[in-house]
Amino acid sequence: MPMGIVSDKDFDKALNDVTPCPPMPLGRGTGVAIVPINKGRGEGNVEVPEGLRKIIGEEAAVNGRQSALEIADKFGISPSSVSAYTHGSTSTSSYDQQPNLTHINEAKLRVAKKARNRLVMALNSLTQEKIEGAKAKDIAGVAKDMAAVIKTMEPEGPKTNGNSGPTFIFYSPQMRREEVFDVVRVKE
Numbered sequence: 001m002p003m004g005i006v007s008d009k010d011f012d013k014a015l016n017d018v019t020p021c022p023p024m025p026l027g028r029g030t031g032v033a034i035v036p037i038n039k040g041r042g043e044g045n046v047e048v049p050e051g052l053r054k055i056i057g058e059e060a061a062v063n064g065r066q067s068a069l070e071i072a073d074k075f076g077i078s079p080s081s082v083s084a085y086t087h088g089s090t091s092t093s094s095y096d097q098q099p100n101l102t103h104i105n106e107a108k109l110r111v112a113k114k115a116r117n118r119l120v121m122a123l124n125s126l127t128q129e130k131i132e133g134a135k136a137k138d139i140a141g142v143a144k145d146m147a148a149v150i151k152t153m154e155p156e157g158p159k160t161n162g163n164s165g166p167t168f169i170f171y172s173p174q175m176r177r178e179e180v181f182d183v184v185r186v187k188e
Contacts, residue, residue, distance in 0.1 A: 105155030
């Protein structure tokens with residue numbers, strides 16, 4: 001029988017060719033036992049592996065939620081969990097913590113970089129001759145679309161309350177006339 005990774009069909013064929021032997025106590029003879037390997041998360045383990053969370057979050061950010069839902073459906077992951085992974089969280093209960101946000105932002109930056117390159121190519125090909133021709137609308141449309149992709153793919157930072165920058169408050173004193181103040185006369 002060949003060793004290594006084989007298809008299910010070849011495995012079942014080889015399994016049928018093996019004559020079953022009664023289980024033997026340990027230490028007596030050499031018995032063959034076929035033990036099924038449990039695939040997946042295992043019995044009772046409901047935690048989604050970290051790598052799969054990152055893949056689903058990246059897929060939602062780059063190719064859209066529907067694509068991420070299709071992947072999640074193959075693994076039995078709920079749509080609410082997909083929303084959490086898209087947000088950079090590890091679960092719906094820890095929505096305010098975003099440990100995978102950097103991974104999702106890196107994926108967005110890769111797409112934005114490609115869009116910037118296409119935008120520069122489109123702008124460079126927009127020459128005076130093409131502006132005068134009818135094809136300039138198409139080139140300008142490509143440039144506009146690439147700019148929209150770049151804006152969409154800009155990575156989001158961690159959520160903060162209120163303004164993210166410094167706040168400046170300027171006070172301007174009001175001018176008062178001299179007549180408003182009390183006059184005290186002093187003899188010296």
